[in-house]
Amino acid sequence: PEAITIQELANRMSERAVDVIRMLMKQGAMHKITDVIDADTAQLIAEELGHTVKRVAASDVEEGLFDATDDSTDTETRSPVVTVMGHVDHGKTSLLDALRHANVVSGEAGGITQHIGAYQVTSPETGKKITFIDTPGHAAFTAMRARGAKVTDIVVLVVAADDGVMPQTVEAINHAKAAGVPIIVAINKIDKPDAKPERVRTELLQHEVQVESFGGEVVDVEVSAKNKTNLDKLLEMIALQAEILDLKTNSERPAEGTVIEAKLDRGRGPVATVLVQRGTLRVGDIIVAGAEMGRVRALISDQGETVQEAGPSVPVEVLGFNGPPEAGDRLAVVENEARARQVTSYRAHQKRENAAASISGMRGSLEQMMS
Numbered sequence: 001p002e003a004i005t006i007q008e009l010a011n012r013m014s015e016r017a018v019d020v021i022r023m024l025m026k027q028g029a030m031h032k033i034t035d036v037i038d039a040d041t042a043q044l045i046a047e048e049l050g051h052t053v054k055r056v057a058a059s060d061v062e063e064g065l066f067d068a069t070d071d072s073t074d075t076e077t078r079s080p081v082v083t084v085m086g087h088v089d090h091g092k093t094s095l096l097d098a099l100r101h102a103n104v105v106s107g108e109a110g111g112i113t114q115h116i117g118a119y120q121v122t123s124p125e126t127g128k129k130i131t132f133i134d135t136p137g138h139a140a141f142t143a144m145r146a147r148g149a150k151v152t153d154i155v156v157l158v159v160a161a162d163d164g165v166m167p168q169t170v171e172a173i174n175h176a177k178a179a180g181v182p183i184i185v186a187i188n189k190i191d192k193p194d195a196k197p198e199r200v201r202t203e204l205l206q207h208e209v210q211v212e213s214f215g216g217e218v219v220d221v222e223v224s225a226k227n228k229t230n231l232d233k234l235l236e237m238i239a240l241q242a243e244i245l246d247l248k249t250n251s252e253r254p255a256e257g258t259v260i261e262a263k264l265d266r267g268r269g270p271v272a273t274v275l276v277q278r279g280t281l282r283v284g285d286i287i288v289a290g291a292e293m294g295r296v297r298a299l300i301s302d303q304g305e306t307v308q309e310a311g312p313s314v315p316v317e318v319l320g321f322n323g324p325p326e327a328g329d330r331l332a333v334v335e336n337e338a339r340a341r342q343v344t345s346y347r348a349h350q351k352r353e354n355a356a357a358s359i360s361g362m363r364g365s366l367e368q369m370m371s
């Protein structure tokens, strides 16, 4: 599976592709520029052209960026990260808005101008914070999971009491189960005259979501986003679930996080909304995410304020990337720019190689880099 296109090999050596093809021809093989050759052949060609070849395994480049397996230093409690999911029009956005505004200190309600894909709500009862992720639709959730990004601790499943369990409700249930994330059911639109919360519970049972009143363990809360009914109770249930999960982190280490969304802003350049998961992200940090790198120029909170740092479970807008990373990319702080360049150039190569390999009908990723 270790292979490289002739074009890419030539690029890395700063040689012309025709010269590579000529070398191959001398060895009796006819090739086009888009052809893929194996790593041993590539090494031979490179050496014959006078280059030194250094094969680098992915594990070497990525080494030490994340040590998710070592959580022995995670001893601080962190706030839960909650994703709201459910069928179209069942009131996800309304519920999130209501929760956010319930939390906003009086008079500041109109003050939230910035929409960032994630924000924190402080429970008025407990004073504890909860991080909500606004953006991921079901597809984004799956994509992030497929890329190994685990951002959600709890799923709030919104089901409209007047509509009941619908296809995307089932989809959300399946996603949450596959990710092993506990579900809290918010039976919404309870204010409607045709609301039938009991029917929702019965329908959920058919999809193996057994609420407490039916002898199960899934918590359900009847809410109305419109009338702001039971929002405090919902927050309380989330806090309770978080306590059970016993979420830990370490804010003292270099930051690790996940890109929730990213864009190229005309005025501000690349802007990424990042959920910090471990460690503390600071202005001036050198960061990598996917194939992009940068130096943190500014951090902007969910309240639209400039901050100097962001700790675990805190969502922030990050300015300073050279280009916008992709949603689901994992962010890491590295010790210097050389390291950042090594990681991102390797990843960029890998990305190109994968694209090239799939174009030439070959599968598999490339595991070496030559210089």
Ligand code: GTP
Binding pocket: 086, 087, 088, 089, 090, 091, 092, 093, 094, 095, 188, 189, 190, 191, 192, 223, 224, 225, 226, 227
């Ligand atoms: P998508 O993002 O399109 O999937 O929809 P959503 O789940 O975010 O639903 P949204 O919050 O946009 O609400 C859909 C409609 O339901 C809007 O017209 C809301 O005003 C209405 N709605 C939401 N919550 C309630 C509620 O508690 N009671 C009533 N009566 N209407 C509600």
Ligand code: MG
Binding pocket: 092, 093, 094
């Ligand atoms: Mg919505």
